[in-house]
Amino acid sequence: MPYEKVSFPAASGHMLEGVLEMPEGPPHGIALFAHCFTCTKQSKAAVAVSRSLAEEGLATLRFDFTGLGESEGEFATAGFASDVEDLAAAASYLFARFGRKLVLVGHSLGGAAVLAAADDIGMDRIAAIATIAAPSDVPHVLERIKGDLGGVRETGQGRVSIGGRPFELSRTFLERVEAADLLAEVGKLRVPLMFLHSPTDEIVGVENASALFNAAKHPKSFVSLSGADHLLLEEEDARFAARLIATWAGRYTVREAVAG
Template identity: 25%
Template sequence: MAHSHSAQDPVIEQQRVIIPSKHGEKLVGLLHETGSKEIVILCHGFRSRKDYNTMVNLAAALEKEGISVFRFDFAGNGESEGSFQYGNYSREADDLHAVIQHFSGENRVVSAIVGHSKGGNMVLLYASKYRDIHILVNVSGRYDLNRGIAERLGEDFMQIIKKDGYIDVKNKTGGVEYRVTEESLMERLRTDMHEACLKIDKECRVLTVHGSADEIIPIEDALEFAKIIPNHKLHIVEGANHGYTSHQTELASVVVNFIKTVLEQDKVAP
């Protein structure tokens, strides 16, 4: 899809790119090609997709600065292959790794990875496992993965899952939206963000952005990240909810400025 631009704007081409995952699933994404060697990768959140407004708006803000961007669907979400799995933290880190390797193989430099909500967790978990990306942006990620489960699955989720082996999460009309297996629940509970953050390379520059009115993940989670990640900057967006419904512009400018500043400092560094 080519977009019409005025004469002074760079022409941005959006290209559909399909990348095979380590597990043999096709991951589908959109590349906003500005011609820059550097590329920023965007990671969506839980039961979300690459077309979520925060992903689209961040991509637009970065491409305006001449930086190429890739936003993609994790396996089992959006257009990508695979069935949706609850939890799935380690497999999504593998998906992200496949995407980064794809672009490195094309002689691109993945300069930053940015994730919203669960995507924020993916960015941090990725960096705790691989040491090839030096700019991380965690937008409203969750620090304590024991929290937020009862809200979705009910207070007695542990008893039910032990008894039945799974819980079906239903929508308002009673249809099953997704199934949570005992294995996937335990994978989430075993994922220790504190432990992961301690493994992030000290040279890695990390920005955490969180809305002060986040109704899904409390602001305390952002403060915990700030305590334990060494090279860390915290930005609280006053009044913003979890989806930054009325704060998209502020969110985009905070993220873009952080990435640009670090890239410029790196260029000047001896």
């Protein structure tokens, strides 16, 4: 599939780096993909889902959040609020380029981020939102951080381990994560929603999907990714999720294209 490397500015001015996966023919929809916590645009799920969405006719942008991968900025102070700001910047880039409503797709904490970013992006610019293995409680991600978080809060900065990799975190990062109230944000959404989750997810339990679904207004859908792991390490699981999202979102992107 054809692709382009793209760059666009974050709200604070530093550059964010992404890859735009394009269909073979004219796209029938435009999608924005948000990767999981401390992952990058090159994670297995990000690549597999984005390319599969493109195969289904959706031009799809995957990009690195601030301070991760090839994007500029400081991860130590970024936090969840920064991810939301980055998504709004990415959406502005796509809307300026294509002038069409977007399908937002997020994996794990990226799923929480697309839900929280919807208001900043603007409901009039969103065709639909789909999440994969998203937490309903954003501070949940702090449980995956190994290190002295109390020391980080006390001194303002500290080194921790996330998924076996070292990171430098700040008190600001922790405060931004803890301040998020995702269920309240979901309750305000007035766009079609789809929540995909594996009932055997050992990192973010399926009860998170239940909480998100219950908080959401209709139209909303739930899909069980039976047998899949949290990170979608099996490519077929990622491709299956992408095909479902593309088929479901097609109902809303086609309507939007006709209306436009």
